[in-house]
Amino acid sequence: MADVKLRDIRKSYGATEVIKGVDIDIADGEFVVFVGPSGCGKSTLLRMIAGLEDITAGTLEIDGVRVNDLEPSRRGIAMVFQSYAIFPHMTVRENVAFGLTINKVSKADKEAAVANAARILQMEHLLDRRPSELSGGQRQRVAIGRAIVRDPKVFLFDEPLSNLDAALRMDMRMEIGKLHQDLGASMIYVTHDQVEAMTLADKIVVLKDGQVMQAGAPMDLYHNPANLFVAGFLGAPSMNFIPVSVTEVGPDTVTVSSPSLDAISVPRKGRDFTTGQTATLGVRPQYLRPVGADAGMLHGTVVLTERLGSETVVDVKLANGSKIIAALPQDMVMSPGEAVSFTFAPDQAHAFPE
């Protein structure tokens, strides 16, 4: 178990820089999730930590030791791959014990380690099967078992649930969460699925184009996104963005308005605005509440309703033509063309300068 420090980590392929100076601190026992759209460099970053990709510049420390130039096997990490990467010709037992076999660990120690991993993952009954006889979830369990047996300082997961179907993904997500609780090891987990990120992480690192957009606790990122990208990336459906102009800048608040929105003062959160500047107002669909036609701040007509039972998602066209989405926490019937008005609490809205 150990902490991991990334200091100004960079990666270039020829002249193209794909990781542009990343600083991340991962505390001992922390569960960190790298999340971002595809091509943001999250997998590359993980593979650099694993030692499967060279680090062009910067310092990577695991447990206080600079490991930039160490072989993957000597960094004290274990990795679980998206496509499992279990050896097809070996039984589950042989797969789980692979690292011990090649390091010539005694048979008794090997048996004990495999039995322990199998117990943690509840797969004792699978040990003598071959990978071809296993389901996707079971294969991923074998891959995790192989990682556990290594007793690593840091577990690395590269989109481990992406190849599983939805129901299984939820089960395995919970199991990985439980595994983290049981083992207490540091874990770095890459995903593009924000639900995995939100539910598993102690700390989320949102990446875009090889740069860290924001890092912090999931709820912190959800409630206080640092920028438009993070605001739009986390949460489903995505946050509504309304173009506005700044009418007044106060010490803690900023007042904005637009043709389709009555003037409203929202928290400034330390961001700099100047009067007259254009800005973007972000409101999560869940925080919009329907009100009578004469009240409310946003007025428009219903375009489409999606009734999910517990929730109703309404697409609304505002007077100026822009669209917003509202997620209403009950089953509601709204017909297209119907006029609706919404209100929201100003402190649940975010203003971002252009």
Next chain:
Amino acid sequence: MASKLTTSNRAGWGFALPGFGLIALFIVIPFFFAFYLSLTNQRLISPNPTEFVGLSNYENLLSIGVLTLEPERDDAGTIIRDDDGLPEYPRVRSFTRNNPDFPQYAGMQEWFRWQSGDTAKVVVATDVVFWKSLWNTVKFVLVVAPVQAGLALCLALLINQRLRGINVYRAIYFMPVVVSIVVVSLLWRFLYSPDSGLLNNMLQGLTFGIFEPRDWLGNPDTALGSIMAMSIWQAVGFHMVIWLAGLQTISPMLYEAASIEGASKWQTFRYVTWPGLRNTAVLVLIVITMQAFALFAQIDVMTNGGPLDSTTTLVFQTVERGYGKQDISGGATISVILFLLVLTISLIQRFLTRER
């Protein structure tokens, strides 16, 4: 049973017909024809009618025996020795020619002999050339199959790297495959030439003249080895490509997993590469074995089976007898035996390398 395949598929059958026809004409019919011919005394051109002779062709080819020769003794019972102190033996032909006491050896000739104490064991066969060709073929297969497969695998591992200009090497190793075997054989005959050959010159140059030039193809001790070396070189590129195809089906993820686990290069090969090549290995081994059993062109061009039958092979004998000596039934018999041999070996290989 009228299935859709046979009833309403005229166009399909029409398309298949040329292929089927050619396969039937040049492979299936000759195959059964060879079986039939091997049971007759058919000659290529002969005024005499063909007679059915049963299995006597096979009997002539396959009959083999071991003759035990006691040393000659004088009246006192002591062994007569020659000037070198070696015991003298009765001549083999005294048993195989007109000797009513040993009808089983009638008409046989000596193949080889070995000493067992003072007695000599002589292996005699009716058709010694056939047995020599069988033994040469087996030797060729035993050497070429593992060496060629192994060398091809090494080359495949080498050219499976991402290096600048790797395609140049791929092309170089593959080039001999696309050159006609006859051309290759002619060129190698020059390389092996006794007086001005490249090989002799090179070895002499490298050893500062200590090496004695030799007649590689004219010496029974080196002729078959020379042909093996040349054959391995010629076809190694083909099997290299098959190995390469097999190598590229192995997921790079498995190599990454192995490297994270700390596998050395050898362990990576042993636990990841080799198991992943299992099916390829079966294919390569069977193909090489069958190709090696069919050894003919190199022999025909380079040595004509000589010297002293040291490079004659089963296929060479088939052609030599069938067309050279006009003994079509004899040639057919050898080809049937070869077929059974290759079939048996392929089945054994399949069995040994089956999925468990």
